Amino acid sequence: MGRLASAYGQAVAAHRQARQRWTAARALLDRLAGEPVPERTADLVARLARLADALAAPPPGGSDRVGPSGPPTGPVGASPGGPPPGYVAVSPGAGPARATRTVAPVDGPAPVRIGEASTADGRFPLLLPLGAGRHLAVDRDARDPRVAVLLRVLVLRLLTTAAPGSVRVVGIDPAAWGATFIPLRPLRDAGVLGGVATTEAEIGALLDAAEAHARAAQHADPARSAAGQPGVASYGVGQPGAVSGVAASGGVGQAGVASGGGQVGAGEAELLLVVAASAPGPRELARLAALTHAGPTAGVCVLFAGRAVTTPGQAPPALGGTTEIRLDERYARIGDPPGQPFSDDGTGLAVPVLLDGDPPAPAVQALADRLGAQVRRDTALHLADLLPERRWTESARAGLRTVVGRSGRTPVTLAFDDATPHWLVGGRTGAGKTVFLLDVLYGLAARYSPAELQLWLLDFKEGVSFTEFVPTDRDPSFLPHARAVGVESDREYGLAVLRELRRELGRRAGLFKRHGVTKLADLPDTEPVPRTVAVIDEFHVLFAGNDRLAREAVDLLEELARKGRSYGVHLVLASQSTSGVEALYGRAESLFGQFALRVALPGGEPVLGPRGVVGGATRIGTAVVNTAAGAAGADILLRFPDAHADARQLARLRYELWDARPDGTAPPAVFRGYATAHLEDEPTPSAATTRRPAVLVGRTVDVAGSTARCDLDASPGRHLAVVGTSATGGHVLRAAALSLAGQHRPGEAEFVLAPLVAAADELADDTAAGLKAAGHPVTQVDAAGLRARIGELAAGPGERSRTYLVVFGVDAAGAVLAAADPDTYRSGHDDLRALLRAGPGRGVHLLGWWRGLRRLADDLGGSQNRDDVACLVALNVPADDLGLYLGVTDLAWTPRPDRALLVDRHAQRTALIVPFVRPGHHPEEER
Numbered sequence: 001m002g003r004l005a006s007a008y009g010q011a012v013a014a015h016r017q018a019r020q021r022w023t024a025a026r027a028l029l030d031r032l033a034g035e036p037v038p039e040r041t042a043d044l045v046a047r048l049a050r051l052a053d054a055l056a057a058p059p060p061g062g063s064d065r066v067g068p069s070g071p072p073t074g075p076v077g078a079s080p081g082g083p084p085p086g087y088v089a090v091s092p093g094a095g096p097a098r099a100t101r102t103v104a105p106v107d108g109p110a111p112v113r114i115g116e117a118s119t120a121d122g123r124f125p126l127l128l129p130l131g132a133g134r135h136l137a138v139d140r141d142a143r144d145p146r147v148a149v150l151l152r153v154l155v156l157r158l159l160t161t162a163a164p165g166s167v168r169v170v171g172i173d174p175a176a177w178g179a180t181f182i183p184l185r186p187l188r189d190a191g192v193l194g195g196v197a198t199t200e201a202e203i204g205a206l207l208d209a210a211e212a213h214a215r216a217a218q219h220a221d222p223a224r225s226a227a228g229q230p231g232v233a234s235y236g237v238g239q240p241g242a243v244s245g246v247a248a249s250g251g252v253g254q255a256g257v258a259s260g261g262g263q264v265g266a267g268e269a270e271l272l273l274v275v276a277a278s279a280p281g282p283r284e285l286a287r288l289a290a291l292t293h294a295g296p297t298a299g300v301c302v303l304f305a306g307r308a309v310t311t312p313g314q315a316p317p318a319l320g321g322t323t324e325i326r327l328d329e330r331y332a333r334i335g336d337p338p339g340q341p342f343s344d345d346g347t348g349l350a351v352p353v354l355l356d357g358d359p360p361a362p363a364v365q366a367l368a369d370r371l372g373a374q375v376r377r378d379t380a381l382h383l384a385d386l387l388p389e390r391r392w393t394e395s396a397r398a399g400l401r402t403v404v405g406r407s408g409r410t411p412v413t414l415a416f417d418d419a420t421p422h423w424l425v426g427g428r429t430g431a432g433k434t435v436f437l438l439d440v441l442y443g444l445a446a447r448y449s450p451a452e453l454q455l456w457l458l459d460f461k462e463g464v465s466f467t468e469f470v471p472t473d474r475d476p477s478f479l480p481h482a483r484a485v486g487v488e489s490d491r492e493y494g495l496a497v498l499r500e501l502r503r504e505l506g507r508r509a510g511l512f513k514r515h516g517v518t519k520l521a522d523l524p525d526t527e528p529v530p531r532t533v534a535v536i537d538e539f540h541v542l543f544a545g546n547d548r549l550a551r552e553a554v555d556l557l558e559e560l561a562r563k564g565r566s567y568g569v570h571l572v573l574a575s576q577s578t579s580g581v582e583a584l585y586g587r588a589e590s591l592f593g594q595f596a597l598r599v600a601l602p603g604g605e606p607v608l609g610p611r612g613v614v615g616g617a618t619r620i621g622t623a624v625v626n627t628a629a630g631a632a633g634a635d636i637l638l639r640f641p642d643a644h645a646d647a648r649q650l651a652r653l654r655y656e657l658w659d660a661r662p663d664g665t666a667p668p669a670v671f672r673g674y675a676t677a678h679l680e681d682e683p684t685p686s687a688a689t690t691r692r693p694a695v696l697v698g699r700t701v702d703v704a705g706s707t708a709r710c711d712l713d714a715s716p717g718r719h720l721a722v723v724g725t726s727a728t729g730g731h732v733l734r735a736a737a738l739s740l741a742g743q744h745r746p747g748e749a750e751f752v753l754a755p756l757v758a759a760a761d762e763l764a765d766d767t768a769a770g771l772k773a774a775g776h777p778v779t780q781v782d783a784a785g786l787r788a789r790i791g792e793l794a795a796g797p798g799e800r801s802r803t804y805l806v807v808f809g810v811d812a813a814g815a816v817l818a819a820a821d822p823d824t825y826r827s828g829h830d831d832l833r834a835l836l837r838a839g840p841g842r843g844v845h846l847l848g849w850w851r852g853l854r855r856l857a858d859d860l861g862g863s864q865n866r867d868d869v870a871c872l873v874a875l876n877v878p879a880d881d882l883g884l885y886l887g888v889t890d891l892a893w894t895p896r897p898d899r900a901l902l903v904d905r906h907a908q909r910t911a912l913i914v915p916f917v918r919p920g921h922h923p924e925e926e927r
Ligand SMILES: Nc1ncnc2c1ncn2[C@@H]1O[C@H](COP(=O)(O)OP(=O)(O)OP(=O)(O)O)[C@@H](O)[C@H]1O
Pocket: 427, 428, 429, 430, 431, 432, 433, 434, 435, 436, 463, 620, 621, 622, 640, 641, 642, 643, 644, 645
C-alpha cells in the first residue's frame, strides 16, 4: 500500500512538473513568437519546429548552408523563462571586410542545431549553445560513428554561422588517428581546420597553444573578462591589433600567443574550437577540462567526445559551461545547457533527440571554398606592408628590426638583437623559404643604409634565391648592402665565407679592445660598424660528407654564433631539414642553442625542436615563428607576402636602393657556382708590372673570387702539372700559356708547344696563335722534337731569357723519353728530371698536361720527387690517389666537372678553383 502511495505521489509530482514545464514552454513561445500558444501538444511541437527552423535559417545570401544552423537564441526546447536578453548571436564582424552573416546585435554563444527532438506528437529541431564559454561533451567517443558525425556537423554549422576567419578548428583524436576529421579535409586545405593531434606530444603542444590563445584573448579584453558574463563575450570577430605575438615595436621575445597547432591566430579575437574526438590521457584531459572553465572571454570552445571513457576508476574531471549528451541505442539524451536549463531538476531535455546525419561532401567543399576565398581576401598581404614609409632612417646600433608579415592582423616585427641574434629557418622544398628570406632582406635593406647593414648571402642550391641582388650584363643594379653573394655555391665557398666572417669578428674584436667596449652599441660614433647579416640557404649542404670541411664548418659556425651576438654578426641558417644536422658530432645543441629565433615554414617543424607540433604552418605563405628557441607556448602563426608576386615593385625598390648607394659602393663579390671561368675575363698582369711571371689557371673559390696562379720563380721545381683525363686539362694548359704572353715583352720569351694528343691539337693551335699575336716566337714540336729540346735545355739555357715548354699530353711522350741515348746512355727522363730542377734557375719552365697521376710520378722518377713539379692542377683525379701522391691524408677533394684542386707544394697551399676553359667550352658536358 505504502509503495502504491509513493508511486502515486511521484506521478503527481511528475505531472505537476510537466505542467510547469508546459506552462514555461508556452510562456517562452509566447514571448518569442508574440502570439498565443496553442493548447494541443501537437500544435505546440509544430510551433517549436517552425520557430527553430526560422532561427536556424541561413544567413541572408548564404547559399552554402550545410543544414540548419545557429539562430540567435539559446537552446530551443522547453526552457523555462526563455533566453535572457543578450543571449543571442554569433558576433558580427568588426571591419567592413567582415560583414556579418548573422543578425543579432549582441555577442554570445551560437545556438547550433544538433538534431531533432522526438515527441509522441512530432519533432522539432534541437539547438544548443556553443562558444562564449559554452561547450559540449558526449559520453562516447568518435569511434561511435554517430559521435563522429555529430562533431563534424557541429564544426560545419559553427563555421557556417560565424564570420569568415573568426573561427579556427583544431582536433584531438588519439583513439582513431584523426579519422574523424578526414571528411573535413577541404576545410584543412582552406586553412580553417588546423592540425589534428594524435600523439601525447602533439596533444600537449596543441593544448599549450590553446592555453596561450586563451590567455591572450583574456588579456586582450580585460573589461570583458572582468564582466565574466555569458552572453557578452565576443568570439566571432576581428578586433584588429588586439593581441600581438611580437610587438610591432619589435619586442621580440614577448610572444603572447601560441599556435602550436599552427592555427591559433593571434591578433584578433578568434574562437578556437578544440574538437576532442576521443579522450586524451589524464593530464591532457585535466588541461582540456580547465579550458572549459576559462570563461567566455577565453575565446575557446571545447567539443569533447569520449567523456565516459576517460579515466577508468576515476571520476572524469568536472567541465565548466558544458552541455552533456548521452547516447543510448538510438537517441541522444541532452543534459541541461548551463545557465539555460531545459529542466528544473537537472534531468535535461525531457524528450530524446535523433542526431542529424553527416553533412554532404559538396556542402563541406562549398563552405571551404567560401571561407578560403574570404580569408584570402581579408588577409591579403603585399610587400609594401613590410616596408617603412621612409628609406634608410633607422639605426642599427641596438639591433636590426624588420616587419616580416602579420599574425592575424597585427604586423609582426622580428629582430636581430641580443635576444634573438641568430635565426634558424626550416621548410620543405617549395615551402616559401626563398620568399620569406627575400621579404626579410628587402625589409632590412629598406630600413637600414649600407653604413648600418651589410649582407652576406649564400645559397647552396640550384636556383635563383639571391641572383636578383647581383649585377648582370642586362641589369647593372645590385643591392648596395650586399658584400658577397654566392649562388649555387660549393661547400668550399661556404667555408671561405665563414672564414671571412671569422676574420671580420677578429677585426671587430680588435676595434672593441681599442675602445674598451664589449658591445657594438657602445662603440663611439666615430667608429661606425655596420651589423652584418649572413644568410645561408640550404646550410645543411655544408655538413654533407662528414669530412674535414664539415668539421671546420661546424667549428666556424659555432664560433660565429657564439661571438656574433656582441660583435653584430648575425646568422640566418635556412634548410629543408635540420635532421641530418642534429646529429652533428654532438654539437647541434651548442650550435643551434644560439639560434633563439626559429621560423618553421610548412614541413619545417623540426626547427622548433623535438616537441610535438600539431599541423604547424600548413599553407604556403605561413610560418610558425618562435622567439624562444622553439619552447612550447611561444609560437606565433605568421603570414608573409609573396615578394615575387610584386615583381615590379620589387624591381622599383631595388633600383631605388641602388640609386641611393653612397659614392664608391662596390658591387658585391659574386660567386656563381654554375659559371665557367675564362682567362679572357680576368685582369692579367702586364710585362711592366710583372716581377716574376706566374701562370694563371682559374678562379679561386673564395669570397673575392681571386685569380688562381702559380708563380714561376727561379726555385727548382717551379713548373706546372695539370693532371686528369678531363679535356679541361688542355684548356687549363692553354690558359696557363696564354696568361704568360702579356707578362713578357714581345720576343722576350720563347714558347715550345708540343701537342702530343689529338684532343689538344686545336687548343695547341689556338695557343700558338695567341702567343704569336702577342709577338712571341712559337715552335711546335712532336714527341721526338720535344725529347731533343729537353736535351738541349737540360744542357744549357735557351736563346731567350725565358723558355716555356708547353706539352699537351706529356704521357704520350713516355716511350720516347724512356729511351736512352746509345752514346751518352742518358734517357729523356734523365734530361727531363735535370731540367725540372735546374731549368727555373735558367728561365726554363715546363707546363704539362698529364692524363694520369701515375704517369706523372713515373716521369718524375717516383712521387718522392713530387716537389720537382711544385704546382699541380688536379682535375678528375680521385682524392685517395691524389692524397697518396701528395703524401697527405684526409684531403678534402671531391672531383667534379668544372672544378680543380690547385696545389702549390712549395707554398703549402691547396685551393679549390674553377679552372679556366676556352669560352664556349662547358666542362659539365664532357663525357
Ligand atoms: N607568401 C606567399 N604567398 C603566396 N605564395 C608564396 C608565398 N611564398 C612563396 N610562395 C610561392 O611558393 C613557391 C615556392 O616558394 P619559394 O621558392 O620561396 O620556396 P623555397 O622553399 O625556397 O623552395 P626551394 O627550396 O625549392 O627553392 C613560389 O612559387 C612562390 O611564389
